[in-house]
Amino acid sequence: MSKTQAYLALESSVQADFQSSLSPNDALELLQSGNQRFIEEKGAKRRSRTNLLKGAAQGQAPFAAVLGCIDSRAPIEEIFDAEIGDLFVARVAGNTVNGDILGSIEYACKYAGSKLVLVLGHTQCGAVKGAYASLKDGNLTGLLERIEPAVAPVRETHGSEATDEAIGLSVANNVQLVCERIKRESQILAELAESGAIRIVGGVYDVATGEVDFSTYPG
Numbered sequence: 001m002s003k004t005q006a007y008l009a010l011e012s013s014v015q016a017d018f019q020s021s022l023s024p025n026d027a028l029e030l031l032q033s034g035n036q037r038f039i040e041e042k043g044a045k046r047r048s049r050t051n052l053l054k055g056a057a058q059g060q061a062p063f064a065a066v067l068g069c070i071d072s073r074a075p076i077e078e079i080f081d082a083e084i085g086d087l088f089v090a091r092v093a094g095n096t097v098n099g100d101i102l103g104s105i106e107y108a109c110k111y112a113g114s115k116l117v118l119v120l121g122h123t124q125c126g127a128v129k130g131a132y133a134s135l136k137d138g139n140l141t142g143l144l145e146r147i148e149p150a151v152a153p154v155r156e157t158h159g160s161e162a163t164d165e166a167i168g169l170s171v172a173n174n175v176q177l178v179c180e181r182i183k184r185e186s187q188i189l190a191e192l193a194e195s196g197a198i199r200i201v202g203g204v205y206d207v208a209t210g211e212v213d214f215s216t217y218p219g
């Protein structure tokens, strides 16, 4: 039985025995197959709410941690056909990292056993567009400055007009840079990745097709 089949056969929320049976590659397969079900509209609410809550009361053992954007068009559990207890989800405009986000992901992987970190950008990202336009306003200024290193090289080659191509390249750059920052700024996550206990990967979600491109940062 594939791990996806085993996952689909679960009757309650993910528990530690299932989580510990997964490799980082298995966790990635679960996200990929979940997104496929979402695209094909085969996403099924298979497990009853009652069973999910009963499982949740026993504890949690999510198989992956996803860092996504706040964008309303990219709801993380939904696009991976996931349920209560499946995923740790951190969301911040532009799916960037700071100390609190890194600490959250460290908790997810080191103390709660998640096998995979997915940094998920998305097409048409308003935060990336704001950074591209060098928007400065209130607390957005500091947030968008974190995205500036991803957009600066694109602005240089493509000019200041925020075309779809320029934003697409910037979104992918941002995902790659965030994946690298996670490894550079979190010794805990770098060591877990180095030992093979986790994988850190990056993808881009297409808000028009519902598809996640997992090739942005294979890890």
Ligand SMILES: [Zn+2]
Residues within 6 Å of the ligand: 069, 070, 071, 093, 094, 095, 122, 124, 125, 126, 127, 128
């Ligand atoms: Zn966004």
